[in-house]
Amino acid sequence: MLPFARVTVIGLGLIGSSILRAVxxxxxxxxxxxxxxxxxxxxxxxxxxxxxxxxxxxGAAVIDADLVILCVPVGIMGDVAAGFAADLPADxxxxxxxxxxxxxxxxxxxxxxxxxxxxxxxxxxxxxxxxEAGFSSLFHKRYCIITPEEGADETAIARLESFWExxxxxxxxxxxxxxxxxLAVTSHLPHLIAYTIVGTASxxxxxxxxxxxxxxxxxxxxFTRIAASDPTMWRDVFLANKDAVLxxxxxxxxxLSALQRAIRWDKGDExxxxxxxxxAVRRSIxxxxxxxxxxxxxxxxx
Amino acid sequence: MLPFARVTVIGLGLIGSSILRAVxxxxxxxxxxxxxxxxxxxxxxxxxxxxxxxxxxxGAAVIDADLVILCVPVGIMGDVAAGFAADLPADxxxxxxxxxxxxxxxxxxxxxxxxxxxxxxxxxxxxxxxxEAGFSSLFHKRYCIITPEEGADETAIARLESFWExxxxxxxxxxxxxxxxxLAVTSHLPHLIAYTIVGTASxxxxxxxxxxxxxxxxxxxxFTRIAASDPTMWRDVFLANKDAVLxxxxxxxxxLSALQRAIRWDKGDExxxxxxxxxAVRRSIxxxxxxxxxxxxxxxxx
Numbered sequence: 001m002l003p004f005a006r007v008t009v010i011g012l013g014l015i016g017s018s019i020l021r022a023v024x025x026x027x028x029x030x031x032x033x034x035x036x037x038x039x040x041x042x043x044x045x046x047x048x049x050x051x052x053x054x055x056x057x058x059g060a061a062v063i064d065a066d067l068v069i070l071c072v073p074v075g076i077m078g079d080v081a082a083g084f085a086a087d088l089p090a091d092x093x094x095x096x097x098x099x100x101x102x103x104x105x106x107x108x109x110x111x112x113x114x115x116x117x118x119x120x121x122x123x124x125x126x127x128x129x130x131x132e133a134g135f136s137s138l139f140h141k142r143y144c145i146i147t148p149e150e151g152a153d154e155t156a157i158a159r160l161e162s163f164w165e166x167x168x169x170x171x172x173x174x175x176x177x178x179x180x181x182x183l184a185v186t187s188h189l190p191h192l193i194a195y196t197i198v199g200t201a202s203x204x205x206x207x208x209x210x211x212x213x214x215x216x217x218x219x220x221x222x223f224t225r226i227a228a229s230d231p232t233m234w235r236d237v238f239l240a241n242k243d244a245v246l247x248x249x250x251x252x253x254x255x256l257s258a259l260q261r262a263i264r265w266d267k268g269d270e271x272x273x274x275x276x277x278x279x280a281v282r283r284s285i286x287x288x289x290x291x292x293x294x295x296x297x298x299x300x301x302x
Numbered sequence: 303m304l305p306f307a308r309v310t311v312i313g314l315g316l317i318g319s320s321i322l323r324a325v326x327x328x329x330x331x332x333x334x335x336x337x338x339x340x341x342x343x344x345x346x347x348x349x350x351x352x353x354x355x356x357x358x359x360x361g362a363a364v365i366d367a368d369l370v371i372l373c374v375p376v377g378i379m380g381d382v383a384a385g386f387a388a389d390l391p392a393d394x395x396x397x398x399x400x401x402x403x404x405x406x407x408x409x410x411x412x413x414x415x416x417x418x419x420x421x422x423x424x425x426x427x428x429x430x431x432x433x434e435a436g437f438s439s440l441f442h443k444r445y446c447i448i449t450p451e452e453g454a455d456e457t458a459i460a461r462l463e464s465f466w467e468x469x470x471x472x473x474x475x476x477x478x479x480x481x482x483x484x485l486a487v488t489s490h491l492p493h494l495i496a497y498t499i500v501g502t503a504s505x506x507x508x509x510x511x512x513x514x515x516x517x518x519x520x521x522x523x524x525f526t527r528i529a530a531s532d533p534t535m536w537r538d539v540f541l542a543n544k545d546a547v548l549x550x551x552x553x554x555x556x557x558l559s560a561l562q563r564a565i566r567w568d569k570g571d572e573x574x575x576x577x578x579x580x581x582a583v584r585r586s587i588x589x590x591x592x593x594x595x596x597x598x599x600x601x602x603x604x
Binding site for chain 1: 377401425426427428429430435444445447474483484485487488489490491492493494495496497498499500501502503504505506508509511513514515516517518519520521522523524525526527528529530531533534536537538540541544547548550551553554555557558559561562565566568570573574576577578579580581583584585586587590592593594597598599600601602
């Protein structure tokens with residue numbers, strides 16, 4: 001029993017193309033349709049043969065879908081949805097993969113009055129972008145958070161949950177506002193900090209760019225991975241989840257100031273106490289299968 | 303032609319034990335002696351058979367060495383060196399692996415008047431600690447920075463360079479003060495920020511610790527790796543390289559405040575401009591072989 005027979009993906013980058021690939025692997029009889037606003041991306045997806053149909057318009061892509069998943073930057077979710085609203089079947093479920101949920105929920109609700117909208121967020125990705133960067137196991141053992149509105153249809157929620165479970169994800173339900181707070185700390189703040197430090201290191205006068213790159217194995221290189229993430233996607237996330245991001249950023253800045261003061265005044269005990277505490281967090285992440293258990297993320301040392 | 307015949311390593315944690323292992327692989331005829339202040343560590347190193355001799359005192363370890371490498375936290379380099387000063391052969395070369403060099407140089411110079419001291423820093427490591435965490439390929443294709451004082455003996459420098467090259471490292475020479483500035487940005491600041499964000503995330507009231515761990519794949523988990531590094535080692539680094547760390551931290555905080563303001567005032571273009579710039583840094587690091595070229599650090603997705 002498959003939850004959907006005809007799935008449409010709008011936006012065929014890393015996440016969208018990974019969904020296509022994962023559906024092909026786990027639900028090979030599902031009819032898959034894709035659309036992307038960029039003709040080059042459509043051409044690539046056709047060449048890679050990732051779905052049954054690639055349409056030139058979003059409307060043509062949704063016309064007989066029973067599930068439509070929006071995989072576009074969160075800032076344009078509403079506009080994209082409005083573009084296919086007239087062609088959307090009344091019984092189709094519309095979902096998305098955006099990294100913040102309250103703003104997306106509001107935008108989709110406004111663009112698609114009366115439609116069945118169940119927002120979702122698979123917490124998965126890599127630093128690469130585009131249809132060639134996707135792979136079918138991206139969602140395997142990762143969480144997918146579903147944020148249905150109060151009173152949303154339980155059958156529709158159950159079908160979407162089943163869909164993500166078949167792609168290998170562990171599904172959780174959460175209130176959209178709480179999702180945005182949780183992800184502000186586990187994802188948005190880390191990206192903001194990574195982008196910042198890579199920028200800071202690039203702008204020094206006393207240390208050259210080539211020295212920064214040469215000696216990056218001392219720790220800096222870890223930050224450059226997520227600072228290589230898609231700029232449009234992340235610009236939109238910070239603006240769409242502004243309140244939660246600013247709140248987390250404020251806390252982080254206070255904590256950083258406290259450490260700065262501890263260094264300035266030689267308070268080694270304060271440093272040691274924090275540095276001992278943070279080890280346990282890493283251990284828990286590994287124990288719960290949320291990171292590679294091998295040291296150094298499993299990087300090769302040969 | 304081996305640069306040294308009898309090598310002594312003081313401090314047998316991740317780096318010290320990796321040196322022992324790498325010497326065994328690349329210079330198997332070298333006589334290896336080790337010492338650690340912790341009897342349990344000595345016992346482990348004996349059980350693992352990582353060197354020819356494990357001595358109970360530092361003095362006994364250095365007595366016939368031609369190279370002594372200190373692999374202890376930078377805050378105790380001077381004390382440890384003073385402890386074996388009386389037993390050090392006059393023609394032995396003393397080096398270290400500390401992450402900051404100006405303070406170590408001064409401490410060793412004071413503790414070992416008249417000795418041949420050539421400080422060094424292999425830019426390599428993992429988040430693990432202790433003698434069981436070491437491995438022989440740790441230094442392979444990593445940089446080892448040697449910071450000889452003005453007028454240091456060229457033959458001694460050349461022997462130490464040859465030693466590190468035989469362990470697979472690329473050797474560079476640098477002034478100690480410049481080293482400390484470069485490493486403040488490529489290593490010390492990243493560690494400080496990683497420790498801070500993991501602390502910030504642990505202290506929230508609105509998001510539980512278990513949620514932080516569960517959804518860490520959104521980016522946070524990347525920071526937990528280096529925030530799991532050795533607390534004693536890192537406390538010492540921040541105190542010993544205080545001026546350079548505070549200078550870099552100040553720049554980082556300014557840049558973070560600018561981004562905070564851009565988010566608050568919806569300046570998407572400013573965010574996009576920075577996020578586009580930082581991608582190029584990642585690309586350079588990969589091109590120069592300073593990180594795993596595979597996406598997501600080569601983490602498994604199965």
